[in-house]
Amino acid sequence: MVRAGAFWWDGGNFFGVVPKTLWGKFQKTDELNRIEVGFNCFVVENGDHRVLIETGLGVRHDERAKERMSLPNPPLIREVVSAHGFEPETIDTVINTHLHWDHVGGNTVDEGWRVVASMPNARYLAQRGELEHGREQHPRDGISYRPVNYDPLLETGQMHLLDGDAEVLPGLRLEVVPGHNRHMMTVTVRSGGKTWCHLADLVQFASSVTPTWVSGFDLFPLEAIDNKARILTQAAREGWWLSFGHDPVVSFAQVETKDGKWRTINNLT
Numbered sequence: 001m002v003r004a005g006a007f008w009w010d011g012g013n014f015f016g017v018v019p020k021t022l023w024g025k026f027q028k029t030d031e032l033n034r035i036e037v038g039f040n041c042f043v044v045e046n047g048d049h050r051v052l053i054e055t056g057l058g059v060r061h062d063e064r065a066k067e068r069m070s071l072p073n074p075p076l077i078r079e080v081v082s083a084h085g086f087e088p089e090t091i092d093t094v095i096n097t098h099l100h101w102d103h104v105g106g107n108t109v110d111e112g113w114r115v116v117a118s119m120p121n122a123r124y125l126a127q128r129g130e131l132e133h134g135r136e137q138h139p140r141d142g143i144s145y146r147p148v149n150y151d152p153l154l155e156t157g158q159m160h161l162l163d164g165d166a167e168v169l170p171g172l173r174l175e176v177v178p179g180h181n182r183h184m185m186t187v188t189v190r191s192g193g194k195t196w197c198h199l200a201d202l203v204q205f206a207s208s209v210t211p212t213w214v215s216g217f218d219l220f221p222l223e224a225i226d227n228k229a230r231i232l233t234q235a236a237r238e239g240w241w242l243s244f245g246h247d248p249v250v251s252f253a254q255v256e257t258k259d260g261k262w263r264t265i266n267n268l269t
Contacts, residue, residue, distance in 0.1 A: 001243070001251040002041040004056030004080045004106060007069035008034035014204055014246070016216040026207035034070070038248035039102060041077070042198060043086050044189055049169055050086065051093040052119060053187055053198055058105025060148065077106030078118050091119040093168060096126040097200035098184040099134050100144040103245070107149045115152040124153050125168065127176060128161040130183035141181070141219065177202055177231070179224025180217065186231070196241040196252070202228060203242070206250040206264045232262065 134145035153159035
């Protein structure tokens with residue numbers, strides 16, 4: 001786990017139609033009804049390759065935005081990765097589960113008049129359909145897409161566009177899972193008889209594993225419910241470890257269901 005900082009945002013946005021009397025039991029709010037939201041990135045390596053999953057929110061935010069998010073000094077993903085013992089030059093693959101600014105804001109950095117890859121030797125992977133949707137700038141979610149986070153990588157050939165599910169490395173698989181948007185991906189890693197699945201924004205917090213607890217940001221809530229139920233049922237049955245797009249405390253957890261209720265177990269912080 002490489003947590004690239006955190007910000008504060010309205011809790012109701014993340015829990016949609018779920019009333020605060022329920023989600024408030026798990027998420028503390030400030031005086032503006034904001035909850036802490038982490039930017040969760042991960043490094044996976046197999047001896048020959050080193051993969052970075054997500055790059056966080058980046059540093060391109062004006063003072064008004066930083067005040068609104070209670071984010072005075074957003075960190076550079078290069079510095080965060082390096083502080084964890086992984087030099088940016090050693091990352092050979094970056095996975096963008098989707099292209100919302102809070103997941104790919106660290107894709108690029110400004111060097112003088114140039115915009116360059118933050119991981120200079122990496123290929124960046126994203127879904128073609130996600131890029132096409134971002135370029136539409138739909139009124140519903142166009143604000144979530146910032147071309148500076150991916151267009152420079154397309155111009156240099158560092159961003160590779162996928163058309164559906166893909167196996168990036170042996171044991172590391174990307175699956176397109178509609179719900180949050182049409183082309184978001186989960187990341188599943190299988191090794192040594194164990195499975196870990198990064199759920200990205202399909203499940204943003206450990207507290208939101210209940211399939212019907214979908215985010216107000218989700219474009220396709222019914223599909224989100226179906227995909228959450230499908231993946232979490234398999235995860236509970238097979239003992240997978242899970243991670244979440246924005247939980248500021250829980251890094252990894254397992255999940256169980258009993259009498260129609262879901263909860264995480266064995267939470268690791």
